Amino acid sequence: LSYSTYNQFWKEANSTINDLLVQEIPAEPLKPEKDRLTVFQKLATLYIKYVQIFRKLESSYDQVVHPQKRRILRQVLDGTMGRLLEVKDEMVNLEFSEFHYFDDILSDLKLTPNDIEIPIPKYFLHERKKVLQEREQVLGKILAKMGPTDREAKKMSLEEAIRLVQIHERARQGRLRAKFMREIRLEEEREKLAAQRGAPTLDPDVAATRIQKIWKGFIQRKVTRREREEEMVFIGMVWLCLFEISSNISPYIMTDQYVTILKHVGITQEENEVEYQQALVTIKEKIRQVEGPDIKETMQDQIRQWFIECRDATGKFPDYPDEEDGGSSLLFKEKTPEEAKGEKIRKEEWKEEEGKE
Template identity: 90%
Template sequence: KNQNILLLSYSTYNQFWKEANSTINDLLVQEIPAEPLKPEKDRLTVFQKLATLYIKYVQIFRKLESSYDQVVHPQKRRILRQVLDGTMGRLLEVKDEMVNLEFSEFHYFDDILSDLKLTPNDIEIPIPKYFLHERKKVLQEREQVLGKILAKMGPTVKDSDREAKKMSLEEAIRLVQIHERARQGRLRAKFMREIRLEEEREKLAAQRGAPTLDPDVAATRIQKIWKGFIQRKVTRREREEEMVFIGMGNFQYFFTYVGRGVQGQPQVDRRITQEENEVEYQQALVTIKEKIRQVEGPDIKETMQDQIRQWFIECRDATGKFPDYPDEEDGGSSLLFKEKTPEEATELKEKEEEKGKKKGKKGKKSGKKSGKKKKGKNSKLISSPSQEEEPGWKMQESKFLPAVSEAHNNYESVWRNRDEAANFQQKHDGVLIKEDKRVEVESEIRIQVDELMREELNNLKMALDRDKGKKGKKGKKSGKKKGKKSGKKGKKGKKDKDLTADRTIESLYEEMVQQGVLVKCPQVSKYAPPTHARAHRHTQTDTD
């Protein structure tokens, strides 16, 4: 039964998250339009718009806060925290807009609540529970430090200066008498009320006469009615539990009646499970990253080196020289294989076009340039009226909507349609950890590869310069030889050092035999046929 309760709670809070994201999707379409909106001039319309946004963000906040408090999946909690913080920030921004518009911190949403069929309790903003639960240790440490400081300081001056209010003996006796008389009066009133009720009961009994019903029969009737009531209640509860178990019942009934006996305990158990899952998640981050580095690291390193070497060759074939390696501050080799966004591509095209225009303008006369400048000024003057902003109200740019949009997109791409039927305990997802840690390992390996490839590129450049220098010297020498009728031969290059100068041929030969380089071959007659041919010949003569 406890497992069923946990399963239902997980699905319930996941449903809250899903509903909140669907509402966020509608609000993002409204708040981030494709085209900029025109300024609004009607103040009442602006307030209605802001109030509607405020109420919807409050509803989103309430659902996300309850989901974040009870969801135990560590990776889901991170996305929930991001969207929850963004929603709280956006809620404060909308509230600030309303205050600036109405010049008041108190607003009335009666008409909007009636249109949305909500009550004032639905827009109450609860204090997020993680403010206390996630900062419990910090708050306890603060209290301990404060207690130590107060203990060292001792009683303050104000406390020592306080004196008890002095009272005379007569005033004290009078105060005690007042309270004692009041106590006796209450007891007397209670006693008189009991006497009066007893007299009324006696009068009613005298009017009715002696009871005619047997006490055993009366007790049996009472037991019958009570047992029937209890059994119907138990049967109704069991029926609801069965319907909920097969997915056809009302979850709200289940939590209000079945979970009433353990109210508050499932929430505490889930918070304990959150801590356990978080510890396992942190351990998995380390182990999975180390495993990726050991298993996939060498292949990643080799692939990067091959790609960079290919880039060296392509640049040398295109320009005739090796390129300059990007600096580590600029990103190193990651800039070479980074996919450019459409905006970056358009910027590059514009820069190239500007360079071409500048080259074309250099050959023109100064008179034409001045004429163009005048035309440019006139065009600016003509276009200035259209650029003036229209009067009215505009929503200020939000600092929290990008975070909300990012978390929403993450939910839509990863968690919305993810199958978690096998993850009953809501542990971490190893596949997602691998995807994230693979990127980290690649960035770490790329730094090492960049250092190696910089050295390799420097060696290639030095070798290329050396080859060019040798070719230049040979060309000069050949020209001098052709001009002279009788020229001396140029100096020969230095010979490599002989490593076997102090060794005899016999010792070298002996060493090669010992190492198995030289092997004695079997002696075979020059004209002797193969063994299988001779065997065939002998068998043929025997048959003849």
């Protein structure tokens, strides 16, 4: 599948999540439901939909190579898994059972049992690959130090061994004898049927027509398969490299090439992640060197302006904000309209008090 397909999966999952949020968090609180069956139907429907969302997000997260997109996808994916566990826990507490039946709901949603199977996220293994490799190395070293272990074989007397060999040999001979007799019986039946029917005759024109029919069907299926593959490439459903091979090559080679492409996606993800981490440091340092002096000067001007405004309003310089209150960051904090209005009123009050004095 192409990257646009996985982006579409992500888009569909987000749309479904928004619909479920509207359903789970209505504008007006709903009345408590007393019917246990109705509650289970609602929970089961939520569970199935969250499973579908999880499958789409997991596929997208596994194939998307952009680091920023993967971070957002990971947050949504983890949240979906958490909500899925919550719904499952509610179903268990309601039914007092770990196993549930969704036959009627699957039929209504036109789904199959395979559609609600929960796959193990692939990033579970990818992210723990180094840990697992280190664990295997440690176990290998421990086993190497221990050396080979001699297992005590079960002792058997000569009479028991001979008897065991005789039993297996007689069973083998019996199977061969039964197979041989069955083949003789089938051969006799075939000869009997052939004698009753007579020698088979076939007109040469009919034979040629049958051969042409089979050959033309084979050629047409081959052409149709090729056209279908080209159409899938044209609409962006598959990668072009999967079908840039001869039609004479075995499909197993295509499978191997597909596996190679998946490995390439994983390598690209790792390279992009490393590049992203390096870019964070590089861009931060670049901003500090290029724009840092201007930002510093602007902040100093704002702090001076704040001191001057407070002095004009109160007649004296204010105390610098404490570190516990946020220090200078308190001066650059974005204020809500209510906070800005309150600050304006306080300044006017200070001016009035100063005028009275």
